[in-house]
Every structure is written in C-alpha cells, then in structure tokens.
Amino acid sequence: MSDWRAILDQNAFDFSRSGSTDARLNRLIEQRRHLVGPTAMLFYDEPLQLVKGEGVWLYDSAGKRYLDAYNNVPVLGHCHPRVMDAVTAQMSQLNIHTRYLDDALHRYAQQLLSTLPLKQGRLVMTCTGSEANDLALRLARLHTGQQGVIVSAAAYHGNTQAVTDVSPSSLKRGQVPAYVACIDLEPLNTEGIDASAYLDQQVEAAIAQLQRDGYGCAAFLVDSIFSSDGVYADPPGMLKAAAARVQRAGGLLIADEVQPGFGRTGSNLWGFDRHQLSPDIVTFGKPMGNGYPVAALAADETLLAELAEVSGYFNTFGGSSVAVAAAQAVLDTLDEEALQANALSTGNRLKQGLQGLAEHYEPLSHVRGAGLFIGVDIVSSEDPTRPDSVLCSRIVNGLRQRGVLIGAAGRYGNVLKIRPPLCFNHDHAQHLLDALEQVMAQDLIRR
Amino acid sequence: MSDWRAILDQNAFDFSRSGSTDARLNRLIEQRRHLVGPTAMLFYDEPLQLVKGEGVWLYDSAGKRYLDAYNNVPVLGHCHPRVMDAVTAQMSQLNIHTRYLDDALHRYAQQLLSTLPLKQGRLVMTCTGSEANDLALRLARLHTGQQGVIVSAAAYHGNTQAVTDVSPSSLKRGQVPAYVACIDLEPLNTEGIDASAYLDQQVEAAIAQLQRDGYGCAAFLVDSIFSSDGVYADPPGMLKAAAARVQRAGGLLIADEVQPGFGRTGSNLWGFDRHQLSPDIVTFGKPMGNGYPVAALAADETLLAELAEVSGYFNTFGGSSVAVAAAQAVLDTLDEEALQANALSTGNRLKQGLQGLAEHYEPLSHVRGAGLFIGVDIVSSEDPTRPDSVLCSRIVNGLRQRGVLIGAAGRYGNVLKIRPPLCFNHDHAQHLLDALEQVMAQDLIRR
The missing domain is CATH 3.90.1150.10 (Aspartate Aminotransferase, domain 1)
Structure with a gap:
C-alpha cells in the first residue's frame, strides 16, 4: 500500500x-x-x-x-498515592545504584521472577524498555552466533540504534535491514483463518529467508499484543507453534512485555502466558514504575553468564533504590486493587x-x-x-x-x-x- | 600490557x-x-x-x-531537599510524556541551551546518558554518511549495543570493532610533553586509519575529563587542535558531558568549554536529575531534521514532567549553592x-x-x-x-x-x- x-x-x-x-x-x-x-x-x-x-x-x-x-x-492511574508515597519515602532515605547490596531489590526480583517460567531466572534492572530490548538482542546474538531477528511488520521495540533497526514502525523512508524479517498480521482479520497455522507459516518463511541470506535466526522478538501493528490478540495460543518453531531452529524467543505486561490483557499477568509461550528472555518497561523510570530484563543465568564473559554491563539508573520502591509499589497495588x-x-x-x-x-x-x-x-x-x-x-x-x-x-x-x-x-x-x-x-x- | x-x-x-x-x-x-x-x-x-x-x-x-x-x-548531595521537594510536588500533580505541551520543559530547554555554543540548538530529552550517546552516534552517522568513531583507549560511553561498541573499557575479551579508532592518553603523563600536539597527532592517525579501512570518520566522541581512562584534565585547551582536525575532516565532535558536565570540573559548567571546543552534539546524563533518571542530547536543528526525515524518535520517560522538575531543581541549586x-x-x-x-x-x-x-x-x-x-x-x-x-x-x-x-x-x-x-x-x- x-x-x-x-x-x-x-x-x-x-x-x-x-x-x-x-x-x-x-x-x-x-x-x-x-x-x-x-x-x-x-x-x-x-x-x-x-x-x-x-x-x-x-x-x-x-x-x-x-x-x-x-x-x-x-x-x-495518574498520581497514584501508593507510588507517590513509596517514591517520597525512599527518596528521603537513599537513592543509589545497584553496586551496593539492597534487599529491596532482592525482594522485588524474587517476586517478579516467581511469575516467570525461567529455570534459573535472573533479573537485570535497566532504566528503559529500549535498553532492555537492546540488551535482549545482544544476549540472543551472542548465544546463537546469528544476527537475524523476526518481528511483526509494524513492530516497535524502542529507540536505540539496535532496536530501531528491528522496529519497522519507526521507519519513514527506506527498508528494514536485511537481517530483519517481518511477519504481516493483517491476514489475521480474514474470516475463518487458522491463526496458529498462518503465524507458523509466516515464521517458517522468515527463518528460511534469514538463513538463505546468511544471517541465521537469533531471535523472534515479539510484543504479543501487537500494539503498534494495530492490536492482534486472538485466539489465545496462536503464537505457540510459531514460537516453538523459532526455538527448534535455535533462535531465542524474546517476549517484549512493555505493552502487554503487568496484567493489561486481563486473563494473564504476562502477554506470553496468554499464548502459552516459554520465552528465553522477557523484557519489561513502561508501566513497571507507574511513571517512575524503571525497566528490566529477565533471562536464564547461562545467557547472562555468556555476556559477562565478554563484556561488562552496568545501568546507572536501573534498579536504583527509588526505582525499586516504585516498581514494588506497582506490583503490590496491582494485586491489592485487583x-x-x-x-x-x-x-x-x-x-x-x-x-x-x-x-x-x-x-x-x-x-x-x-x-x-x-x-x-x-x-x-x-x-x-x-x-x-x-x-x-x-x-x-x-x-x-x-x-x-x-x-x-x-x-x-x-x-x-x-x-x-x-x-x-x-x-x-x-x-x-x-x-x-x-x-x-x-x-x-x-x- | x-x-x-x-x-x-x-x-x-x-x-x-x-x-x-x-x-x-x-x-x-x-x-x-x-x-x-x-x-x-x-x-x-x-x-x-x-x-x-x-x-x-x-x-x-x-x-x-x-x-x-x-x-x-x-x-x-544525597537526598537533597530541593530535588525531593520538586519531585514530590510534580509527582502529585502530573507525570506525563512529552507529546503534550509543557512550558516547564520549554523553560528548562531554553536555560540549558543558553549555556551551549549551538547556533540553532535543540534539546532532545532522553532517559539515560546511554540513550543520548546512542542517538548522538545515529545523528553523526546519518549526517556524515560515515561509520568510523574516534574514542579514547579506555572510554566508556554507555550500555546499549551501539555505545558499547565504542566503549573499549567494557570489553573483557576481544577487540573493539574495526570502525572504532582509539587514542591513548597515558603518554600525557610524560614530563614536558606537548599535550595538544600529541592529541592532534593521535587524532590525525585515527582519522587516517578509519579512512584507510573504508569507514571514514563520523565522529570524535569525547568525555573531556577522560573519566574511565583514569582522568586526564590538563592543560585546558589540549583538545582544541584535535577536535578542530576532526571537524575539518568532516566528522562531528560529540561532547559527552555525562562525567565532566554540570560544573564538576570547577572552572566551567561544561567540560568542552574548559578545552575551548565547539561541539556539534552535546550529551548529558548521570548528575542531571541528582538521581532522578533524566538525560538529554543537544544538537543543531539541521542534524535532528535529518533524523526526523528517515525515522521517528520518541523517548517515553525522557523529559516527562517529573524528570523536568528534577532537572530544573538541579540547575537552580547548582547556581544557588555556587x-x-x-x-x-x-x-x-x-x-x-x-x-x-x-x-x-x-x-x-x-x-x-x-x-x-x-x-x-x-x-x-x-x-x-x-x-x-x-x-x-x-x-x-x-x-x-x-x-x-x-x-x-x-x-x-x-x-x-x-x-x-x-x-x-x-x-x-x-x-x-x-x-x-x-x-x-x-x-x-x-x-
């Protein structure tokens, strides 16, 4: 068009x-x-x-x-008193980065990780969802040794160079890089379509394209509510076969929960759970602190250990004392207010x-x-x-x-x-x- | 070694x-x-x-x-009351992103830009210094059409993929990518050395290397206090010839003020001013909100217009109402408390x-x-x-x-x-x- x-x-x-x-x-x-x-x-x-x-x-x-x-x-909700009180209280005590021990961070990490299907899950606090997705791509490429990434045709995953490259919706001119393969969501509007089979075929073609072009498949990066594509939610489970195909092909499944996460889709705390997926990496952002800047990435110990072998990773604002206080207040209030x-x-x-x-x-x-x-x-x-x-x-x-x-x-x-x-x-x-x-x-x- | x-x-x-x-x-x-x-x-x-x-x-x-x-x-200082009060007050009123009009943002941008030597300077609020440097590299590469970047030998400019690549200090194994040329600071310890001539020669060699290898010179990205290299500050002005050489060769000068900025070096508000430089892009981070996550990039209108032609750019947490309130309190207090x-x-x-x-x-x-x-x-x-x-x-x-x-x-x-x-x-x-x-x-x- x-x-x-x-x-x-x-x-x-x-x-x-x-x-x-x-x-x-x-x-x-x-x-x-x-x-x-x-x-x-x-x-x-x-x-x-x-x-x-x-x-x-x-x-x-x-x-x-x-x-x-x-x-x-x-x-x-705007200006929620629980978050304001938590931020004000922590701000008057201490606001420091994560290179000192902080049991509030541990408590939060434990609580968040307990909701995820990772075996030896670890939580890396970042400041923004963009940083979390940027890190996720690094982990996936390092682990697989491949470069290619599968995303939806109008995906948006953030604003850094690396994630802009896998965000076709940010493009005003030109095309996504050759190591990015896109899957089109609109055919899901077709009456009677088998969504699961369609998505599986799309992903199969994307993997074949990336392999043929020499990039291989490092990851399927998916916002499972397909926010910027125009919201494609149903049926639940429709992504299961496609995601499993990527994982069988050696690629990682990165669930970008910046949009669907923290209960928004109603039936599940996480978007990936609604589709019965087993992500290798989960990223979190926007709603995590109700406006206080905080984001995170969760992955298995092994993936993070591979990064730690070759590179340092530190995030100054990620997981600072006040960020954790805000994030904890959000988790608690989501629960208390149902x-x-x-x-x-x-x-x-x-x-x-x-x-x-x-x-x-x-x-x-x-x-x-x-x-x-x-x-x-x-x-x-x-x-x-x-x-x-x-x-x-x-x-x-x-x-x-x-x-x-x-x-x-x-x-x-x-x-x-x-x-x-x-x-x-x-x-x-x-x-x-x-x-x-x-x-x-x-x-x-x-x- | x-x-x-x-x-x-x-x-x-x-x-x-x-x-x-x-x-x-x-x-x-x-x-x-x-x-x-x-x-x-x-x-x-x-x-x-x-x-x-x-x-x-x-x-x-x-x-x-x-x-x-x-x-x-x-x-x-930790838990400064001015910043706490500003954050608390704003947090109870509104905390929203920058796609609505906000005169507090304008006031802050005007005040910060008035301290910079940009002709048609514009301020892009980000959430972290990493995001600001990541964006700076995109602007420089888009403007120059070149890929190469000159940094100091133990530079650190942030945690995204793009800025990690130009942060040799993050490397635990291997080498920086071939499009990164490094200049060594340690010889500045040599008694009687002409620091300006030495840095100029280093940059000359770096440009030659990048051009020879086909990358060209997009930018000289410099933290002018050389924080992670071990602090190299003197004599003031020592970077002037080197920076001018980069700019004559068509590369952009990116002043990373995350470390030296906001008055830390004592004689000047900005590290680049201490060396009498005229940066094309200035990035800000860590101290900007006294712990509240806020960062920014300043550049001329023309550079940003080039990006806006090809790509959207939005930063969810960057320049949100509370971030601006914190940043304004920092600027005001730096001044009031001299x-x-x-x-x-x-x-x-x-x-x-x-x-x-x-x-x-x-x-x-x-x-x-x-x-x-x-x-x-x-x-x-x-x-x-x-x-x-x-x-x-x-x-x-x-x-x-x-x-x-x-x-x-x-x-x-x-x-x-x-x-x-x-x-x-x-x-x-x-x-x-x-x-x-x-x-x-x-x-x-x-x-």
Missing part, C-alpha cells in the same frame, strides 16, 4: 499548520519548535497542555477534563460496546483486543476493504475535542488504539462509548 | 570468594547471585549494604558512616593535599584532575614505571574500611578515582586526605 507511514507519526500534530485559534497555545507550539526541535512529536490537531492528572482523568490548562484512554505508563481482573471485566464490557457500535457505524470495522488493550479498524465508508487513516485521525481528534484521549496505530494508521490505565471502570468505558457514538453520529455516515 | 581488564570490573567484589565474616551480609550476597546474576557487579572486597544518604554521607545497615567521594549522580565554585576551590585543595601525600608515599604517582574529579596513579613501590592495580585495589578497600568511598579507573585499573558530590567541602577533603594517609602509613612503604 502507498499510505505506509511511520507509526510514531500517527495522531501527530502537523507543525506546518497553525495549531489553534488560541494565541497562548500557538506561542507554546512555537517555543516547542524552537527548543525541542524536529524529532519532537505532539499529539492531536490541537495539541494539549496538560497540568494535572488523577486516576483516569487528565486536566488541561483551561481546567477541561479528559478521560485518559491512551496512557499505559500510569498503569495504576487491576488485572478489572482489566478483564472492563475490557470485555468495552469490547462488547465497541462491537455494538461497529454494527451501526460502517467505518468501525474489526474490533480486536484483550483486556484493556483494544484496537478498532477504521475503513472507508465507500470501500470497507480500504483502511482509512484520515477518518481514523478525525475520530481520534473528535474524541479529543469531546474530552476523551485515545491514539492511532497500525501499519496504515487506521486503527483506534484504546489502552487506558487499568483502573478504568465500567462507567469510564461507557463514557468512552458515548463519546465515540457522538463522534460517529455527528461526523459520519450512519450505516 | 597484559593486565588489561574491563574498567567496569574495577573495584569489583569477587563472587567466587566468601564476602564477609558477617553471616547476614553473606546471605545477601548469595541472594544477589541467585536473583540478579552474572552481570551484576558489587563494589569492594566486602560489599556494602547502604540504607541512608545525606549530603556527602552514606550510612550502612550497621549505622556506620561513609564519606562519599565516589558518586557523581547525586551531584548536589557548587561549581565549590568544586574548583575544594578540588584545588584536595589536589594539593594529594600531591603532598604523593611526595611522601612512593606508590602515589601522578595526581591529575580538575575540580572535583581527580585521579591518582598507583604504581609499584619496586618499579615506579609499573601500574599496580593490586595495590590500587588495596587502597580503595582500605579507605572503604576506614569509612571513605572512592573507586578505581584507568586502562590498567591502577588509578584512584575521586569524584564526590559537588557539595564536598574543605573539611570533607581533609577527612579523605587523613584517611588516605592512614591507609598509606599503615599498609605501605613510606618513601
């Missing part, structure tokens, strides 16, 4: 246009352009200046309230509601997702086989004007991305559904 | 030995080994469990006090004291440094031309037993690395000197 675009530009403000009738906002946009520069992206046709967050709500500088159905970093169960219940309610709307509004096509990560394909009213990124953008911006924040995703930028904090409840879901119905009824053709 | 070792292992606890006579500490060490694994390094022959920090002081679990002359992340001036004054006092000790104790050889970043070469008592990493380790551990924390650095692991928070005053300096004299007098041969 010709309308391929960088996922990161989806829902982006266009700096070449004036942003607002509001002079103050325009001044802020100009400052932004002159201070932060060309790589800095703003959301929405009329960018937002936010000043306050609480639970699922965000407030702009004019006092207007927005329902946050986009941000997954504040997984417990947020995984809420993600399942609210997610099901929301998906039902969206499916109901899709029956009435032609441009709302496939509704996919698990728990509180839902994607809705937007297609042309004239031709329902054509992805419509322009209309998708109009819906996203229409919702923003009505006080509901969501995003856009997918290879063609035509998927509504709904991914709220996990404290999103049934009333919030109804609020979103009502706003979406207003947008559709006002702006668009009723079926 | 045969005793080359990874800098990151310097001053490392050896897990193959029992750590302590203290059973509780040994249990913690065992937990560490089984939860965090082989890449996790601990400091000192008897690792420390720290529980509290305040200013320049750290406290272990037994209540013993340590003078911190090692940690540069808490640049204002910490750069203190670094100069205390650093000079400390260097004098160390030079005095070096006159009495043969193993204390060259004393180098600027402001509060000082290195002292440790050489064999029998043969003063021979670096003595074993003795260096004994001194570092002797100081630790006497309640003073420093580190080790240098290509041969034989340099005392003294790099305290910038609130380190003359009394603290005297405390360190007294402890060092005790270690030398008790353990070693008096000249």
Whole structure:
C-alpha cells in the first residue's frame, strides 16, 4: 500500500499548520519548535497542555477534563498515592545504584521472577524498555552466533540504534535491514483463518529467508499484543507453534512485555502466558514504575553468564533504590486493587460496546483486543476493504475535542488504539462509548 | 600490557570468594547471585549494604558512616531537599510524556541551551546518558554518511549495543570493532610533553586509519575529563587542535558531558568549554536529575531534521514532567549553592593535599584532575614505571574500611578515582586526605 507511514507519526500534530485559534497555545507550539526541535512529536490537531492528572482523568490548562484512554505508563492511574508515597519515602532515605547490596531489590526480583517460567531466572534492572530490548538482542546474538531477528511488520521495540533497526514502525523512508524479517498480521482479520497455522507459516518463511541470506535466526522478538501493528490478540495460543518453531531452529524467543505486561490483557499477568509461550528472555518497561523510570530484563543465568564473559554491563539508573520502591509499589497495588481482573471485566464490557457500535457505524470495522488493550479498524465508508487513516485521525481528534484521549496505530494508521490505565471502570468505558457514538453520529455516515 | 581488564570490573567484589565474616551480609550476597546474576557487579572486597544518604554521607545497615567521594549522580548531595521537594510536588500533580505541551520543559530547554555554543540548538530529552550517546552516534552517522568513531583507549560511553561498541573499557575479551579508532592518553603523563600536539597527532592517525579501512570518520566522541581512562584534565585547551582536525575532516565532535558536565570540573559548567571546543552534539546524563533518571542530547536543528526525515524518535520517560522538575531543581541549586565554585576551590585543595601525600608515599604517582574529579596513579613501590592495580585495589578497600568511598579507573585499573558530590567541602577533603594517609602509613612503604 502507498499510505505506509511511520507509526510514531500517527495522531501527530502537523507543525506546518497553525495549531489553534488560541494565541497562548500557538506561542507554546512555537517555543516547542524552537527548543525541542524536529524529532519532537505532539499529539492531536490541537495539541494539549496538560497540568494535572488523577486516576483516569487528565486536566488541561483551561481546567477541561479528559478521560485518559491512551496512557499505559500510569498503569495504576495518574498520581497514584501508593507510588507517590513509596517514591517520597525512599527518596528521603537513599537513592543509589545497584553496586551496593539492597534487599529491596532482592525482594522485588524474587517476586517478579516467581511469575516467570525461567529455570534459573535472573533479573537485570535497566532504566528503559529500549535498553532492555537492546540488551535482549545482544544476549540472543551472542548465544546463537546469528544476527537475524523476526518481528511483526509494524513492530516497535524502542529507540536505540539496535532496536530501531528491528522496529519497522519507526521507519519513514527506506527498508528494514536485511537481517530483519517481518511477519504481516493483517491476514489475521480474514474470516475463518487458522491463526496458529498462518503465524507458523509466516515464521517458517522468515527463518528460511534469514538463513538463505546468511544471517541465521537469533531471535523472534515479539510484543504479543501487537500494539503498534494495530492490536492482534486472538485466539489465545496462536503464537505457540510459531514460537516453538523459532526455538527448534535455535533462535531465542524474546517476549517484549512493555505493552502487554503487568496484567493489561486481563486473563494473564504476562502477554506470553496468554499464548502459552516459554520465552528465553522477557523484557519489561513502561508501566513497571507507574511513571517512575524503571525497566528490566529477565533471562536464564547461562545467557547472562555468556555476556559477562565478554563484556561488562552496568545501568546507572536501573534498579536504583527509588526505582525499586516504585516498581514494588506497582506490583503490590496491582494485586491489592485487583487491576488485572478489572482489566478483564472492563475490557470485555468495552469490547462488547465497541462491537455494538461497529454494527451501526460502517467505518468501525474489526474490533480486536484483550483486556484493556483494544484496537478498532477504521475503513472507508465507500470501500470497507480500504483502511482509512484520515477518518481514523478525525475520530481520534473528535474524541479529543469531546474530552476523551485515545491514539492511532497500525501499519496504515487506521486503527483506534484504546489502552487506558487499568483502573478504568465500567462507567469510564461507557463514557468512552458515548463519546465515540457522538463522534460517529455527528461526523459520519450512519450505516 | 597484559593486565588489561574491563574498567567496569574495577573495584569489583569477587563472587567466587566468601564476602564477609558477617553471616547476614553473606546471605545477601548469595541472594544477589541467585536473583540478579552474572552481570551484576558489587563494589569492594566486602560489599556494602547502604540504607541512608545525606549530603556527602552514606550510612550502612550497621549505622556506620561513609564519606562519599565516589558518586557523581547525586551531584548536589544525597537526598537533597530541593530535588525531593520538586519531585514530590510534580509527582502529585502530573507525570506525563512529552507529546503534550509543557512550558516547564520549554523553560528548562531554553536555560540549558543558553549555556551551549549551538547556533540553532535543540534539546532532545532522553532517559539515560546511554540513550543520548546512542542517538548522538545515529545523528553523526546519518549526517556524515560515515561509520568510523574516534574514542579514547579506555572510554566508556554507555550500555546499549551501539555505545558499547565504542566503549573499549567494557570489553573483557576481544577487540573493539574495526570502525572504532582509539587514542591513548597515558603518554600525557610524560614530563614536558606537548599535550595538544600529541592529541592532534593521535587524532590525525585515527582519522587516517578509519579512512584507510573504508569507514571514514563520523565522529570524535569525547568525555573531556577522560573519566574511565583514569582522568586526564590538563592543560585546558589540549583538545582544541584535535577536535578542530576532526571537524575539518568532516566528522562531528560529540561532547559527552555525562562525567565532566554540570560544573564538576570547577572552572566551567561544561567540560568542552574548559578545552575551548565547539561541539556539534552535546550529551548529558548521570548528575542531571541528582538521581532522578533524566538525560538529554543537544544538537543543531539541521542534524535532528535529518533524523526526523528517515525515522521517528520518541523517548517515553525522557523529559516527562517529573524528570523536568528534577532537572530544573538541579540547575537552580547548582547556581544557588555556587557548587561549581565549590568544586574548583575544594578540588584545588584536595589536589594539593594529594600531591603532598604523593611526595611522601612512593606508590602515589601522578595526581591529575580538575575540580572535583581527580585521579591518582598507583604504581609499584619496586618499579615506579609499573601500574599496580593490586595495590590500587588495596587502597580503595582500605579507605572503604576506614569509612571513605572512592573507586578505581584507568586502562590498567591502577588509578584512584575521586569524584564526590559537588557539595564536598574543605573539611570533607581533609577527612579523605587523613584517611588516605592512614591507609598509606599503615599498609605501605613510606618513601
């Protein structure tokens, strides 16, 4: 298709246009352009200046309230008191790196590792998910002696050089490197498709391509909710055969849990568990500290020992005292507030509601997702086989004007991305559904 | 030399030995080994469990006090109230990423950029210095179309794949990639050497090597205090000719200010300014948020526009509301507490004291440094031309037993690395000197 675009530009403000009738906002946009520069992206046709967050709500500088159905970093909700208290308390005691002994780190590592299917699992704290995925690739390449990596066609795994190379969604021009093989997710929309067999065939072809081109297969790096591809969740277990094939071929399975992890998919704490996978490496990021920067990688002792033989690895901010305190508060609160169960219940309610709307509004096509990560394909009213990124953008911006924040995703930028904090409840879901119905009824053709 | 070792292992606890006579500490060490694994390094022959920090002081679990002359992340001192207050206040209001407008980010960017010699400077917030250097390499390679990078022989620039490749100090086995050319700093110890001419010749040879091997010269990536090489600071201006040569050859000058920046060298806010350099890219890290994870890259609009043409760039935690609040508090407090001036004054006092000790104790050889970043070469008592990493380790551990924390650095692991928070005053300096004299007098041969 010709309308391929960088996922990161989806829902982006266009700096070449004036942003607002509001002079103050325009001044802020100009400052932004002159201070932060060309790589800095703003959301929405009329960018937002936010000043306050609480639970699922965000407030702009004019006092207007927005329902946050986009941000997954504040997984417990904005400004959650448990995390604030933990960070404040630890910050007043000590904030130091991991080259001193810290039993809080041990406690956290033990708790997190106990949820993973690794035999001799070890937890390496990093600061960002990008760093965790970057390290995962190093471990996989060192262990296998191969270079090739399999990812989904619109994958995003982070911002370093190494992970940008395996993030086709970051590309605005050109192609992924030859050592990257991509698998296309869209055919999973085909009615009656055997998803497991399809993915297995795709991975088989990817391995063959990488072997033929001399790169071999180091890893299958997978975000099992396929966030930037436009959310492909079902059926559970669909990745099992494909993942096993990679592992049989000597490649490692890297489960990137930055998006699906920490209960978001509702049925499981981890995305890989929903598909009954046995990853060799698991990476964690965004929601891990509810906004405090913390991330991690888990792998078996043997993989880490291979790295330690050839290279030092140290992460200054990774696993510092305050980062661990924040991460522990997140794990504890997820449990105490039963947020995984809420993600399942609210997610099901929301998906039902969206499916109901899709029956009435032609441009709302496939509704996919698990728990509180839902994607809705937007297609042309004239031709329902054509992805419509322009209309998708109009819906996203229409919702923003009505006080509901969501995003856009997918290879063609035509998927509504709904991914709220996990404290999103049934009333919030109804609020979103009502706003979406207003947008559709006002702006668009009723079926 | 045969005793080359990874800098990151310097001053490392050896897990193959029992750590302590203290059973509780040994249990913690065992937990560490089984939860965090082989890449996790601990400091000192008897690792420390720290529980509290305040200013320049750290406290272990037994209540013993340590003078911190090692940690540069808490640049204002441990648990500085200004940063704690700023983080707490912002955390209770909003903590969100940079795809919304934020005038606090603009204010900070403007203030930081005003200190840099960039024409159309823009500030890209990242989460870690590793990410900033990784991005700097991408910008340089994209702009120049070349791959080669010049670094110092024991450089350390971070932990991602791309920056590990240009960090010879992280190597435990093997060699740096062929597109990396290294310049050796040790000859700067030679009496009467023309440092500027020497560095210029080294860089000339490095450029020639990279061009001959077909990589070309994309960048000279330089930590201008040469932290991991063992601290080479003088004379100011010594890098000017070398840097200009790189820029004339079409390569970019990347000033890695993670170590020398934010006033540490005393005479200047930035290390590159001390050498009168005009960097194309400046990267910031560790001390920027006094422990709150925040880092950045500054470059001209044109360089960033080139990246934005081909790739998206977004950093989830970089420049989030709380990160900016922490960074602003650091800039403000550096100024209000005149910490750069203190670094100069205390650093000079400390260097004098160390030079005095070096006159009495043969193993204390060259004393180098600027402001509060000082290195002292440790050489064999029998043969003063021979670096003595074993003795260096004994001194570092002797100081630790006497309640003073420093580190080790240098290509041969034989340099005392003294790099305290910038609130380190003359009394603290005297405390360190007294402890060092005790270690030398008790353990070693008096000249």
